Amino acid sequence: MTPxxxxxGPSLLARLVFFVMLSLVLMAVDARFKYLVEIRQAFSTIIYxxxxxxxxxxxxxxxxxxxxxxxxxxxxxxxxxQQHLVDRGQLxxxxxxxxxxxQLRKLLETAQRVETKAVMAEILRVPHxxxxxxVILDKxxxxxxxxxxxxxxxxxxIGQVTRGYPFVSEVTLITDKDHSVPVQVVRNGLRSVVSGMxxxxxxxxxxxxxxxxxxxxxMLVTSGIDGVYPPGLPVAVVSRIERxxxxxxxxxxxxxxxxxxxxxxxxxxxxxxxVTEIPADAIELEPESRKREKGGVRRTP
Amino acid sequence: xxxxxxxKQEILLPxxxxxxxxxxxxxxxxxxxxxxxxxxxxxxxxxxLTILYWCxxxxxxxxxxAAFAMGLLMDIGDGSPFGQHALAYTIMAxxxxxxxxxxxxxxxxxxxxxxxxxxxxxQLIILLTGLLGGSHFPGWDxxxxxxxxxxxxxxxxxxxxxxxKPRSDSDAL
Numbered sequence: 001m002t003p004x005x006x007x008x009g010p011s012l013l014a015r016l017v018f019f020v021m022l023s024l025v026l027m028a029v030d031a032r033f034k035y036l037v038e039i040r041q042a043f044s045t046i047i048y049x050x051x052x053x054x055x056x057x058x059x060x061x062x063x064x065x066x067x068x069x070x071x072x073x074x075x076x077x078x079x080x081x082q083q084h085l086v087d088r089g090q091l092x093x094x095x096x097x098x099x100x101x102x103q104l105r106k107l108l109e110t111a112q113r114v115e116t117k118a119v120m121a122e123i124l125r126v127p128h129x130x131x132x133x134x135v136i137l138d139k140x141x142x143x144x145x146x147x148x149x150x151x152x153x154x155x156x157x158i159g160q161v162t163r164g165y166p167f168v169s170e171v172t173l174i175t176d177k178d179h180s181v182p183v184q185v186v187r188n189g190l191r192s193v194v195s196g197m198x199x200x201x202x203x204x205x206x207x208x209x210x211x212x213x214x215x216x217x218x219m220l221v222t223s224g225i226d227g228v229y230p231p232g233l234p235v236a237v238v239s240r241i242e243r244x245x246x247x248x249x250x251x252x253x254x255x256x257x258x259x260x261x262x263x264x265x266x267x268x269x270x271x272x273x274x275v276t277e278i279p280a281d282a283i284e285l286e287p288e289s290r291k292r293e294k295g296g297v298r299r300t301p
Numbered sequence: 302x303x304x305x306x307x308x309k310q311e312i313l314l315p316x317x318x319x320x321x322x323x324x325x326x327x328x329x330x331x332x333x334x335x336x337x338x339x340x341x342x343x344x345x346x347x348x349x350l351t352i353l354y355w356c357x358x359x360x361x362x363x364x365x366x367a368a369f370a371m372g373l374l375m376d377i378g379d380g381s382p383f384g385q386h387a388l389a390y391t392i393m394a395x396x397x398x399x400x401x402x403x404x405x406x407x408x409x410x411x412x413x414x415x416x417x418x419x420x421x422x423x424q425l426i427i428l429l430t431g432l433l434g435g436s437h438f439p440g441w442d443x444x445x446x447x448x449x450x451x452x453x454x455x456x457x458x459x460x461x462x463x464x465x466k467p468r469s470d471s472d473a474l
Contacts, residue, residue, distance in 0.1 A: 012365075012398055019369045019391040026373075026384030027430065036383055043377040047329065051378065054333040125335035127379035128344065128446075130439030131431035134380045163380070170380045177436060198437045 044165040051124055051136070051168065116230050118267040119143060121151075124168055133176035133196065135159075139268065140167040148228060150269045156234035156258035157181065157222065158266055169268075174235065174256055175200060183235050184223040188213055191223055194236055194254060203236050205252035210243050214252060230271060234258070313465035316359055320464055324351050325371060333378050342442045345450035347457075348375055349393055349423055353416060354458050356397035357404050368394035382434060389426040393419050409455040417451030 010018075030036050121139040139145050141164045149161045151171050159179065163170035172179050177198030183205075184191050190213065194203045208214060218238040224231025236254035243250045328347035336344055348371050355363035372387030379386070396419050397404070404412055424447055432438070 012395065015365045016391065016395045019365050020388060023369065023372070023384035023388035023391060026387070027382045030383035031434065040377060040383065043374060047333070047374055047378055050326070050330050051333050054330050055335060058335055123335070125333060125378075126337055126341065127381070128332070128336075128341055129379045129381045129431075130342075130443050131434065131436035132380060136380065 040163070041165050044168065048165075048167045055124060116269045116271050118152075118269050119145065121145075121169075121266055121268050123264050123266065131198070133159075133173040133179075133198065133200075134162075135171050135173065137161075137169050137171055137266065137268070138167075140165045140169050142166055144270070145169045145268055146270070150229050150233070152233060152267050152269060153258045153263045153265075156236075156256065157229065158258050158263070160228070161268065171266075174203060181229060181235055182223045182226045183220040184231075185214060186219040186221055187215070190214065191225070192220075194220055201255055203254040203256055205238075205254060206249070208250050208252055209248065210245060210250045212250060214238060214241065214250075216241055219257075220254060230269065312467070313462065314467055316362070316465055318362070321355055321359070321363060324355075324461060325367070327351075329371065329374060329378070332375060339442070339445075343445040343449050345446050345453050346420070346423075348372075349390060349420060350416075350450055350454060350457050351461070352390060352394055353397045353419060354461050356394050357401045357412075358458075358461075360398050360401050363394075364398060365391055365394045382430065385427060385430050388430065389423040392426055393423040396422065409458055412458070413451050413454040416454045417447060420447040420450045423447075 009015075026036070119139060121137040121143075124136045124138045126135050137145075137151070145161060145164050147161050147164050147169075151158045151161060157174055159171045159173040159176070161169050162172040173196070174181055174194070175196040175198070177196050180193045180195045182191070183194045192205050192208060194205055196202075197204055205214070205220075216238055219234065220236045220238070222229040222231055222233045222235055234257045236256045238252060239255045240253040241250055242252075325348070328351040331347040332344075334344075352363065352368045352371060356368070368390040369387050372385075372390035373383065375386040375390075376383050400415070404415060407415070421444065424444060428439075428443065
């Protein structure tokens with residue numbers, strides 16, 4: 001037995017039990033409630049300078065490779081100019097179509113299409129966490145980034161901002177196992193929801209009946225029904241369909257079109273006009289709809 | 302006879318508090334370096350290694366509370382559930398504190414496999430909390446970080462020992 005004056009605070013076992021309990025409580029609270037947002041933001045501000053510093057080698061490497069690749073710049077410039085010309089031509093057609101579309105929509109008295117604004121951001125780091133498909137971007141609430149905004153690259157949807165910190169933001173990729181995107185098949189307008197599987201470059205369409213009209217190579221774009229994703233953004237291409245008549249549903253696997261996981265510059269979209277306005281009577285009905293929701297349908301983040 | 306097998310124990314200078322803090326910040330920096338693919342999977346957990354080293358060599362200074370705080374910072378850096386790394390580091394620090402007398406009797410190379418077991422235990426805790434959260438098994442290369450961490454242990458601990466080396470030979474006149 002140690003004499004009293006040699007002791008240093010609570011015993012080792014007591015400290016272990018205390019901190020284990022504390023971390024378990026923190027995990028449970030973080031998973032179920034939203035109380036820890038401020039604490040997370042405070043910690044995030046502490047490690048932000050370190051995150052920036054840890055990125056320095058990459059920045060230096062990029063700078064050096066840029067210097068050495070200057071020989072290719074003339075060629076790249078020529079290619080880009082050509083691409084620009086082609087794009088300009090298509091853009092002129094698009095403008096005319098946009099005006100025509102707006103007029104037609106006015107005639108039909110349907111809602112106008114959504115306008116979006118894009119903010120460029122760079123991936124700061126990919127977390128060392130095999131359970132979540134997330135990336136950290138270098139723009140945060142200081143640049144007007146809010147949770148819920150959609151992140152795309154030049155080809156298609158990458159993911160969605162799920163946590164906003166002052167200087168960085170956390171993006172959940174569409175391949176994350178908890179992430180779902182409402183989509184539409186371009187070929188026939190079939191609506192569905194594409195979900196991540198927690199694996200790289202793999203998505204699946206769940207709950208599609210065996211006899212659903214879907215083919216390999218079908219293009220999936222966002223349907224815009226959720227009010228989060230603007231409609232018409234390319235998401236994935238159907239890569240494999242397993243139809244087994246012993247099961248109710250077909251197994252449909254898709255490949256994301258965007259470079260989920262190998263792009264450094266991304267665009268964060270913010271919508272200038274809300275996609276769907278909530279009708280006034282829907283708010284009154286909310287208590288009832290909430291009761292129904294408790295029945296088991298889980299909301300996607 | 303038994304004592305003859307022990308490695309020669311050096312008498313080291315006391316550790317500066319600022320050096321401990323600096324080493325932990327550097328470890329956090331190394332953990333935050335952006336990597337992808339296999340490099341990311343095999344990148345050792347420098348915070349775990351540094352905390353284990355200080356728990357073994359300075360059990361009065363660095364303990365469970367420091368491990369817990371570093372775990373919370375790592376959780377933010379990784380975007381993982383708040384408390385996941387904290388739990389793993391807490392239990393790893395406890396193991397190191399319980400075993401520190403035994404471990405300091407071994408040379409660095411012989412310590413490495415025992416440290417490896419603690420590292421794997423820590424990764425198992427992270428894996429378990431991840432699986433309880435509803436994730437898929439990430440694949441066996443998840444444990445590569447423990448292997449590289451074990452291999453790195455002798456180098457890392459001898460590097461952390463450099464500032465405590467006596468400047469001059471105390472036997473000289």
